[in-house]
Every structure is written in structure tokens, then in C-alpha cells.
Amino acid sequence: MKRLSDNVIVMGNGYFNFYLLGNEDAVLLECGTRAGAAIFKQQWQELEPKPVVKHIVILHSHFDHACGLPILKELFPDAEVLGSAAAQKFLSKEKIVKDLYRNDAIASELYLKHGLIQEKPDTSELGFLGVDRAVGEGDILELASGLSLKFLDAQGHSACSIAAYLESDQVMFVSDATGYRSSKDTISPVFFQDYDLYISTLNKLKSYPSTVLGVAHGDISTGDEIKEFYQSTLQAAEDCYALIKTHLNEGMDENELARLLFDRYIKGGLAYYPEEMMLGSMYLLIKNVKGK
Numbered sequence: 115m116k117r118l119s120d121n122v123i124v125m126g127n128g129y130f131n132f133y134l135l136g137n138e139d140a141v142l143l144e145c146g147t148r149a150g151a152a153i154f155k156q157q158w159q160e161l162e163p164k165p166v167v168k169h170i171v172i173l174h175s176h177f178d179h180a181c182g183l184p185i186l187k188e189l190f191p192d193a194e195v196l197g198s199a200a201a202q203k204f205l206s207k208e209k210i211v212k213d214l215y216r217n218d219a220i221a222s223e224l225y226l227k228h229g230l231i232q233e234k235p236d237t238s239e240l241g242f243l244g245v246d247r248a249v250g251e252g253d254i255l256e257l258a259s260g261l262s263l264k265f266l267d268a269q270g271h272s273a274c275s276i277a278a279y280l281e282s283d284q285v286m287f288v289s290d291a292t293g294y295r296s297s298k299d300t301i302s303p304v305f306f307q308d309y310d311l312y313i314s315t316l317n318k319l320k321s322y323p324s325t326v327l328g329v330a331h332g333d334i335s336t337g338d339e340i341k342e343f344y345q346s347t348l349q350a351a352e353d354c355y356a357l358i359k360t361h362l363n364e365g366m367d368e369n370e371l372a373r374l375l376f377d378r379y380i381k382g383g384l385a386y387y388p389e390e391m392m393l394g395s396m397y398l399l400i401k402n403v404k405g406k
């Protein structure tokens with residue numbers, strides 16, 4: 115738990131960041147996994163004074179950003195859940211939600227195995243994962259305290275990705291839209307939807323003056339680190355694209371290439387994700403380069 119600006123604190127254990135915006139009426143950004151939300155719940159109980167959480171934002175609907183929602187709704191039953199129209203649509207489909215929970219349960223097992231959590235969260239019952247109101251590019255959420263949060267479309271990682279910008283504090287909440295710092299020297303590119311959209315989202319987000327970059331996982335860049343982070347993550351995406359293109363042109367088998375990408379990029383916090391899912395994501399990277 116750490117204060118990042120006058121109106122923003124970060125909670126969670128670093129693998130899953132939860133952002134509380136506002137000291138009176140508040141917005142909670144990011145829902146994490148069930149394991150992540152259980153950690154948030156403990157921290158919430160210790161937090162004094164507590165703001166009143168009026169809104170919860172799902173910045174995209176991947177399992178590690180949505181499955182914590184039932185735990186958060188137990189804490190904040192009256193909060194309105196916001197997300198993109200695409201997230202609202204995905205999360206209304208029973209089969210998709212079942213898959214999300216299946217991955218969430220696998221991830222919980224891995225966290226337990228690696229000592230990141232002490233107790234396995236209850237994964238027996240599927241909770242509600244609905245978005246109450248769709249938001250997108252240019253929509254503004256005004257809080258009673260006078261704070262306003264602007265939403266931006268942030269596609270490229272996924273079709274359902276949005277970002278949010280708190281102009282008063284110059285804090286940009288990007289979720290996974292800007293890549294995943296999987297080690298000190300590696301940013302894993304995550305253009306799982308589309309490469310060009312991913313790059314144009316990075317360039318758009320980069321154009322907003324920011325003192326805090328609220329990523330969903332791992333270290334939060336501040337001040338001068340932000341410019342450097344954007345440069346590094348753009349470079350990482352371009353390098354990954356070139357690497358895939360070169361190997362495909364050389365005739366490398368796609369299964370071998372997917373394994374090569376997995377070994378290169380799936381480390382740090384990403385190593386605690388379901389292997390089958392992450393390997394599948396490497397095929398998405400390949401597909402998104404092949405299609406160009």
C-alpha cells in the first residue's frame with residue numbers, strides 16, 4: 115500500500131496492482147484475480163480512513179483483471195462497475211466467464227505453490243462478472259469531490275482494453291496496454307489483439323503528460339522513468355515483431371517459434387500464469403505479425 119499522488123494510492127502485492135482514486139468518493143481501478151483481490155481485501159480492512167468506493171473499473175476483461183470482481187463487489191456492493199463495451203459483451207457470455215475462472219483457479223494453484231499466497235482462495239462458485247456501464251474514448255467520470263477521470267480506448271493488447279487518465283494528478287492508468295515488465299531488463303510485448311493498434315495506443319498514451327504510470331502488474335514508473343519506459347516498451351514491441359518476421363522468413367516452424375518466444379518473454383510474474391494460456395498468447399503474437 116503506497117501513496118502515489120494527492121488522490122491515488124496503490125494496493126495489492128505488486129503482482130496485481132489495485133488503484134484507489136479519491137480520498138472521499140473513490141474509484142477502484144483494476145479487479146485482479148481472486149487471489150489478488152483477497153490480498154486487497156486484507157489491506158482494505160487495515161486502511162484508515164476509508165474512502166467510499168462508488169465505482170469499480172475493469173480496464174480489460176482478461177482473467178487476471180476481472181475474476182477478483184465478486185470479492186470486490188462483496189466489499190462494495192453499491193459500486194457501479196465500468197468497463198469498455200467490448201468487455202461488457204465478453205463478460206456477458208457464460209462460456210467466456212467459465213474459461214476466465216478456470217485460468218484463475220490454475221493461477222491460484224501456482225501462486226500457492228510458489229508461496230505468493232498462503233491460502234488458496236475459494237474458486238468453487240462462479241460469481242457475477244458484469245459491467246454495469248460501458249465507457250470509452252473521451253468519456254469522463256466526475257466524482258463529487260471535483261476529481262474527473264477521462265477514459266481512453268487502448269486497444270492492441272485486447273479489443274476490450276481501455277486506459278484512464280487523472281489529469282489533476284497526471285496519473286495514467288494503463289492496465290496491460292503498455293506491456294509487461296517481466297524482469298529488470300525485459301519488457302514482454304503483449305500485442306495479443308493487433309500490432310499496429312498496440313503501437314498506436316502506446317504513442318497515444320505517451321502523449322499525455324504523466325508523473326505516474328499505473329500498470330496492472332509490477333513496478334510503477336514515475337517521473338523521468340516514464341519516458342524511458344515508453345521508449346523501452348515501444349522498442350521491445352518492434353524487436354519482437356522483427357524477431358518473429360525474421361524467423362518466419364527463415365522458415366522456422368511455428369511451434370518452435372512459439373516456444374522460443376515463450377522462453378524469452380514468459381518470466382518473472384508471467385511465469386505464474388497458466389502455461390497453456392501463455393503459450394497460446396505466443397501464437398497470437400506470431401499471428402499478428404504474419405497477418406501484416
Ligand SMILES: [Fe+2]
Binds near residue numbers: 174176271272290
Ligand atoms: Fe491482459
